[in-house]
Amino acid sequence: MAQTYGSAIRLESAKRAAAAALVEARANNWTMAVAVVDTAGDLVYFEKMDETQTGSVTVAQAKARSAARFKRPTKAFQDSLTATPDGLRILGIEGAVPVEGGVPIVIGEKIVGAIGVSGGTSPQDGQCAKAGIDALLDVTTERAGRS
Secondary structure: OOOEEOOOOOHHHHHHHHHHHHHHHHHOOOOOEEEEEOOOOOEEEEEEOOOOOOHHHHHHHHHHHHHHHHOOOHHHHHHHHHHOHHHHHHHHOOOOOOOOOEEEEEEOOEEEEEEEEEOOOHHHHHHHHHHHHHHHHHHHHHHHHHO
């Protein structure tokens, strides 16, 4: 069953996810741009490290928007594109970004937004996006433990 949307991510959580993604980038000496969007794919928070290539600004936002609107990581589009010749149809889907680095943010089994990271290779972008997601899940788990 497809995941449903929940209430949109709040600014504080968006900043926490972006900060964790950039900590991962810095730890690996990568320069990255990170975007966090709400359930509609609209920008909630954006940050870019010094010396990040300028094209990554647009790409990070596009990855986040794609992950939120299509309810799946952008890596799913990347994998579909390369799996079979039929995968080329992905290129015809407006707004679908077939490059790893965009991941939906799921809290309490609901999509609340997405994170998009750009600046490195596809796996590096994905690694940083995962770090951002993990930071939110750690806080959610911690809060649930206090309840």
